[in-house]
């Protein structure tokens with residue numbers, strides 16, 4: 001097995017592969033191939049294995065080395081940890097426990113004081129916080145360690161270049177760049193935004209959303225050496241991780257400063273979202289770096305950006321800033337090939353604006369759902385499992401994507417001249433329907449009714465994993481732009497509290 005390389009770190013995540021016994025179902029006889037060992041693919045492998053399906057993974061990268069910086073993981077995606085004691089221990093070790101949050105205008109002016117993150121999300125206990133920030137490399141490593149504990153076969157350096165299915169023979173297949181053909185009962189495409197599986201259905205073409213991101217990670221030590229940066233982006237009370245959002249017209253930045261629980265090392269992670277003035281960059285690559293000067297040029301297009309944030313950008317070392325265009329993909333009503341032998345999950349099925357905080361969470365929910373649907377359906381009814389998965393997921397994912405659009409509007413279209421801004425009014429919406437769900441239970445309890453509704457003449461199945469009172473309403477970036485041109489505000493159907 002490949003060894004794991006950490007790109008950024010906190011704590012001392014255990015790499016010992018102790019023998020924590022996770023109870024697994026007896027073999028289902030279903031063979032699954034997962035393409036992509038990202039967060040969605042790894043979780044799908046774990047859940048398929050736990051449910052008794054035979055599973056292997058193809059990953060194009062040469063090792064399980066994970067990149068990136070931070071992402072949010074919702075409670076709905078964390079509930080599954082109850083089945084995995086060793087992973088839960090590792091999660092406790094790597095969690096940042098960011099307890100402090102503060103809002104500022106883009107100028108640097110305070111919007112209220114720093115306040116406990118928990119109060120913003122009205123959680124009672126730490127382990128109930130609806131959304132937590134995690135370091136992607138460590139979260140990914142945690143999942144990978146469990147894949148190793150289970151002994152799941154991961155083939156690195158295997159790039160899938162084609163997907164196909166043969167309904168007659170009841171197989172899904174892939175072709176790799178070294179001309180290997182692999183066929184199984186179900187191929188799960190978890191290979192991210194540009195999955196070749198999309199030729200067989202699923203995501204619509206992407207188009208520029210008009211927004212882009214710059215994101216970077218730098219050592220805390222370097223940040224603290226600059227007086228202005230230390231004053232604004234130092235740790236809370238010199239020791240606690242703190243997350244900030246700086247919000248302005250058509251722009252916002254998120255800055256996380258943290259220190260390793262077991263050493264003096266720490267990092268500052270920042271991300272700046274902005275509306276492109278000229279032609280938008282369109283290449284989505286985690287390797288596309290830009291210079292500090294390029295970022296500062298963009299910053300200066302919005303008058304008034306505070307000097308502390310500019311100073312943070314200036315001290316960010318060369319080749320540390322990634323330029324990431326936010327490409328929009330309308331919700332896809334169907335995320336599987338016509339014969340239901342190829343299913344897309346995670347980014348291969350849907351993409352999110354960062355203001356939804358749901359990219360990784362929904363990928364994990366997808367993974368949990370398909371594993372349970374397959375368990376419910378059994379080997380003879382895989383197409384039904386896949387269609388039912390689609391039915392259980394589509395409305396919810398569409399709502400979670402819409403949440404990102406809504407939160408972005410709430411951030412950007414604010415009247416910043418108001419004398420006092422209530423921090424709770426600008427905090428991104430984190431509705432109960434998103435985080436309260438237990439996706440495994442939901443799939444288990446609703447599988448039979450949802451699957452039955454697929455039969456001709458049966459009444460439609462109504463999901464309850466969406467906002468209470470929500471009427472499924474198709475939407476697209478075009479329909480939103482049209483409403484905006486007509487001066488209409490974005491509407492929320494049902495209860496989004």
Ligand SMILES: Cc1cc2nc3c(=O)[nH]c(=O)nc-3n(C[C@H](O)[C@H](O)[C@H](O)COP(=O)(O)OP(=O)(O)OC[C@H]3O[C@@H](n4cnc5c(N)ncnc54)[C@H](O)[C@@H]3O)c2cc1C
Pocket residue numbers: 035036037038039040041058059060061066067068069070071072136158159160161190191192193196286345346347348359360361363
């Ligand atoms: C390197 C990297 C860094 C990231 N950093 C961040 C971040 O800092 N913050 C954030 O919010 N999100 C980040 N993301 C995206 C985030 O992980 C996803 O939006 C979310 O977790 C959903 O995960 P996913 O498994 O669907 O997709 P991904 O995490 O994108 O994983 C897809 C996997 O498929 C593999 N793959 C792609 N094409 C093929 C192919 N043809 N054959 C075989 N394997 C293939 C990729 O190498 C990757 O491992 C990052 C993604 C990657 C790949």
